[in-house]
Amino acid sequence: MIHVENLTKYYNDFCAVDQINFNIKKGEILGLLGPNGAGKTTTLRMLTGYFMPTSGTIRVKDYLLDEHLIEIKKMMGYLPESAPLYHSMLVYDYLDYVAGIRGMDKGQRISRIRQLVDLCGLDDIMHRSINELSKGLNQRVGLAHAMMTDPEILILDEPTSGLDPNQIAEIRDIIRKIGKEKTVILSTHILSEVEATCNRVVIINKGKIVADDVTENLKQAAGQKYFIHLALLNAEFKDVQEQLGAIEGVRAVEKTPGAQGSDLGIRLECESAADLRETIYQTIKQTSWILIEFQQETKTLETVFRELTKED
Amino acid sequence: MQQMIRICKKELKDYFISPIAYIVISIFLLVTGWFFFTTFFYYNQADLRNFFDLLPITFSFLIPAITMRLFSEELNVGSYEMLATLPVTFTDILFGKFLAGVLFVAAALIPTLAYPICISFMGQIDWGPVTGGYIGAVLLGSAFVAVGLFASSLTRNQIIAFIVGMVICFTLALIDKMLLFFPRSMLGVIGYLGADYHFKNIAKGIVDSRDIIYFFSVVFIGLYSTHLVMQEKN
Incomplete structure (x- = not known):
């Protein structure tokens, strides 16, 4: 599904991501694990086309990222870290806006938003302004944003950071539910999260991949x-x-x-x-x-x- | 194209659901109305020259104030990342925001149409310069919106974006009044750079291609620099 080859990113002289290679198969939930500042977010940002890699290629299906960015973006749903949404908008207006930009017509928009409301549990907050939402609710709206067109690939950057244990459990449930049919990449520095949700783990440290294996194998290696x-x-x-x-x-x-x-x-x-x-x-x-x-x-x-x- | 219109609509809606639009438009109308009508009756002439003469200066304050948030706020909150990863091109984003700014300027100008209409009851008004003036005002507004967008893309801080935008617009508006300070050989070039000079030409009712090209160039340079700045960020 996604092939990453020799991906490198420099910020001036600082090397944030150093020649990483990995492949993601369809239907996998991949956990990108690493300490703070290891290059997780940078990697995800390059996968979504937000950052241009210094060198290396990213291929999604048969498309090369820098040539077919729009097609790839259409297949992807992305939730950046801490879900930065437009503060002044109402939740409904925001979701409607995103659906519109994604090219859905009025009828589709309404039915899809209704589905997402059920999936992400947004019933009571549709009429509220985004800046009034708690962190967990904000994150759920972000998740709804990412899943708007039911994308084949879902990229989530620290989806559970800053949430309370109940909310974490809820978000993980949602991710597992989606992960049954979709390809999901999520980054985190919480290990139990990977154990609970992912079937494959890539561990990065200082911009390099130090481990890439099925979660079970890694646990056995540890054993x-x-x-x-x-x-x-x-x-x-x-x-x-x-x-x-x-x-x-x-x-x-x-x-x-x-x-x-x-x-x-x-x-x-x-x-x-x-x-x-x-x-x-x-x-x-x-x-x-x-x-x-x-x-x-x-x-x-x-x-x-x-x-x-x-x-x- | 469709995406561009959506972004533009969203930005316009943002202006008009918050108090910004109403405050900025009220101030604009108060300031221009005051300066225009306090001296209007002394001249005993049925034209809008005083109104249009002041426009480059008022726009230098007004337009950076409305464009300052277009990129700065998104960069500050981080929502730009969400917008940029939706299936839109940067051109959609840029023109969407630019268009929203221009439409806002147009919305601020519409109430001032009351001036020529009132004046036409008092005396014989020459509609040529008035039409030219409004065309020029929209062109001048577009140029300043492009400059303001550029200033907004430079920083996450809206106040800095406002000040940078204002300084550039002010310079463009006033540079042909400061020709005194430049060597004689440069006068032609610098005079040509002044927005005020080109705006006045159009406001006289003479729509010359040179003046139109000037405003389009400023728009192009402003938008292209914004593009470069935003590309550099990623």
Whole structure:
């Protein structure tokens, strides 16, 4: 559906997006994940034709973006970050205006707006002015804007930022509903969002793609190792490293800042094949160390994300 | 084309549902009406010369005030991103907004038609210069709207857009009154740049192609610069 090749964007000397490549298939919900300033919004803006790439090509279906911009825009619905709508307009007037610009005639406009009202839950606010709306309602109007012509491709930039948990759940429901038939690209820095809605994840950091895989695979990759946190009293790091490092399945022993001043914080990197907790406990029992904390870190996408986007 | 008309309608509607339109038009009518009628009866001449003479100056204030929001506000709120990603070309957006500005100027001029009509009851009015004056006023208005649009595309701040627009319009309106300060060899060129000079020619009732070309050039340069500025932003 969408093919991106060597896409690069410079702002003066700053390289915001650096030679990224990816493909999106029809019917996929792709999550674009990355820390703040990683280049997510820039990438999306180039996909929608709002920014011109410095180099590289974007192909949507068989159209090249810079040659058939209008055709591509017709297939696309885009919701920019925080949904900047015209403040002075009424919700109905705004949706009607967008429908008009998208070339719908009067009859189509009314029936489509009615459908969107049901889909996005806008019943009570159609007659209200946009500047009176709360953030969540504003976001829903933005979503209705993006879905006006029932586009094949939907691009959403941080669709749930600044919403309360109930609203987040609602918006995710809507996205999942749409994602059954459409191609959806959404950017976010919230990991649980990706787990909840997307079937594929692209992680970018500093303008480069650092991971691109199906959500399940990434989670499994994260599962290949796990961490155990310990806090010990009456122990020297050197001894700990020697003794615990000798256990089969422990890949590395690291020192971490302890919870209080006097204790020694330890992080063990373990292979996921075996549950080493018992062995570790037995080892510690045979020494004079005092164990005051023992915790296994749950393996999530978060671990992958943090490792891939860690500052050097 | 259809998109352009939609954008134009939306901008016009924005003017007329908020108080801006009414305030600006009232001020315009008060100022022009006052300056025109306070001296009108001394001259004892049935013409609109005083009204048209002042128009370049009043337009220099009035037009940047209505064009300042056209791009600045959208850039500031961010709604420009939503507009630009709809299936419209930049030309649609630009001409839509430009046309809305020109129609607004026309709407401000319509009530002033009451002046020549009143005067025609008092004396023998020569309709030639009056018609020329109104054609010139619309041309002058269009040129200033293009300049104002350009100023508005430069910044997210409406006040800065207003001031920049006003300065450029003012310069165009007054430059042929400041010829004194320029070397003799440049007088011809600079005199030609003055909007006031060309406007007065038309307002005399002489519609000369040179003056029309001048106003179209200003419109073209203004709109083209806006295009360049907005392209540079992306």
